[in-house]
Amino acid sequence: MANLGIKKTMIFSITHWNFEVMHLKNRFNEMFSLEGRVALVTGAGKGIGQAIAVAMAEAGADIILHTHQTSLDETIRLLEQIGRNYATFTLDLSVPEIIVEAVQRLLLTYQVDILVNNAGVIKRTEARDYHYEDWSQVLNTNLNSLFLLTQSIAQPMLERRCGKIINIASLLSFQGGINVVAYTASKHAVMGLTKSLANEWAYSGIQVNAIAPGYIVTENTRPLRENDQRMLEIESRIPTGRWGKPEDLGGAAVFLASKGSDYVNGHTLVVDGGWMVR
Numbered sequence: 428m429a430n431l432g433i434k435k436t437m438i439f440s441i442t443h444w445n446f447e448v449m450h451l452k453n454r455f456n457e458m459f460s461l462e463g464r465v466a467l468v469t470g471a472g473k474g475i476g477q478a479i480a481v482a483m484a485e486a487g488a489d490i491i492l493h494t495h496q497t498s499l500d501e502t503i504r505l506l507e508q509i510g511r512n513y514a515t516f517t518l519d520l521s522v523p524e525i526i527v528e529a530v531q532r533l534l535l536t537y538q539v540d541i542l543v544n545n546a547g548v549i550k551r552t553e554a555r556d557y558h559y560e561d562w563s564q565v566l567n568t569n570l571n572s573l574f575l576l577t578q579s580i581a582q583p584m585l586e587r588r589c590g591k592i593i594n595i596a597s598l599l600s601f602q603g604g605i606n607v608v609a610y611t612a613s614k615h616a617v618m619g620l621t622k623s624l625a626n627e628w629a630y631s632g633i634q635v636n637a638i639a640p641g642y643i644v645t646e647n648t649r650p651l652r653e654n655d656q657r658m659l660e661i662e663s664r665i666p667t668g669r670w671g672k673p674e675d676l677g678g679a680a681v682f683l684a685s686k687g688s689d690y691v692n693g694h695t696l697v698v699d700g701g702w703m704v705r
């Protein structure tokens with residue numbers, strides 16, 4: 428009988444413990460789940476945009492995949508594996524004049540809860556020879572269209588008093604870079620814009636934050652990796668001892684899109700394997 432008593436107590440405490448674990452698990456899910464949310468990810472066909480779209484889908488969101496001149500086939504295949512709904516949205520972000528109307532059309536069909544401004548372009552030339560066309564293309568894509576897209580997507584968010592905006596900044600939001608004058612100017616501006624919009628919209632329940640990726644293996648950094656000396660110089664300066672993978676950005680993006688970051692405003696989260704603290 429005495430043994431049975433002990434067992435009963437154990438069963439009770441294990442059941443109680445299971446209940447506590449379930450309760451914590453539910454609270455954890457509530458904090459980080461994106462279930463029931465719709466995320467628009469720009470430049471979702473490859474690289475960082477693709478990885479963020481997949482991470483958000485894994486966290487429960489349905490995704491509007493934006494692209495221009497990049498196939499979405501692989502991203503769609505990955506989302507279908509996860510089992511999320513998706514829609515596609517094609518728009519050339521290097522032409523700011525067409526952004527507002529296109530976004531207004533999109534908003535007739537979809538409610539966007541999360542916006543990830545990921546699409547971006549880089550042109551490498553010494554500043555003294557930098558062509559104005561390249562300057563314009565980089566600034567138009569990385570900054571001017573980003574602002575117009577954000578302004579348009581934010582209108583219904585402001586009415587609903589709820590929304591998450593995540594801008595993809597860069598280490599070149601902090602540093603000067605080499606031969607990338609337009610890119611550096613645009614990414615410094617993206618970080619400034621993030622703070623400015625966060626400041627204006629925090630009171631309306633919208634969090635605007637940024638992620639600054641370190642050196643990530645994508646098309647954007649291919650020329651650096653094709654130069655053996657530059658590739659090794661960069662790698663040896665990264666405290667983790669390796670270049671980043673697009674998937675390394677997924678956790679930060681899900682966090683900034685989730686309830687877990689509701690009191691985080693205007694922050695640029697550096698995800699760089701330690702580059703900036705070296």
Ligand SMILES: NC(=O)c1ccc[n+]([C@@H]2O[C@H](COP(=O)([O-])OP(=O)(O)OC[C@H]3O[C@@H](n4cnc5c(N)ncnc54)[C@H](O)[C@@H]3O)[C@@H](O)[C@H]2O)c1
Binds near residue numbers: 472
């Ligand atoms: N790879 C890195 O190391 C790194 C580091 C810091 C920041 N970033 C930023 O991350 C973002 C994603 O870049 P990535 O590294 O995945 O490179 P990537 O070249 O693989 O992806 C760029 C994406 O932007 C889209 N895009 C380019 N021009 C466009 C246009 N005119 N209209 C619409 N879409 C356009 C492309 O379709 C593509 O999907 C960019 O904003 C980039 O500046 C990358």
